[in-house]
Amino acid sequence: MRTRWFLAAIGLLALAPLAALLLALERAPRVERPVVITPDQVERAKRIVDTHRYRVRPGMIGVVNVLPDDADAAANYLARRFAQGSAGVTLGEGKVDLQLSVPVLGHPPPAYLNIGATLVQTLGLPRLDSLRVGRLPVPTALVDLFAPTLLRWLGRDA
Secondary structure, three states: OHHHHHHHHHHHHHHHHHHHHHHHEEOOOOOOOOOOOOHHHHHHHHHHHHHHOOOOOOOOOOOOOOOHHHHHHHHHHHHHHHHOOEEEEEEEOOEEEEEEEEEEOOOOOOEEEEEEEEEEOOOOOOEEEEEEEOOEEEOHHHHHHHHHHHHHHOOOOO
């Protein structure tokens, strides 16, 4: 009898990653929009780069003030350019909401990875407050556990 319960528990543990994958992938993108960048936004981006090019060295943290529409357009452009997806950014008082939809599994994509995240302002770097991958909410404790690894993967120290 104990062997059956043990085997059933092992079976459920083996199916957990598959269930998480099924919850993470969705049939439609939550964000789907064209990339629209105005000449004024390009000019503002050039000014930001020119202004901070020599002030911030590798390993330093720099602060840049951007307009909400510019941040939203830049995120959508980067999502399209590097992942063939779409993104949206909403800046709020002390927080930022990010939405990203990326096609996966071929062309035309039968599935999308939809990611929603909220970052909150701190005295240092922003902190990830919430994360949702598809229909799967990611517990904050799990995010906090893997954040240093993700930051190292992105090429920064945690």
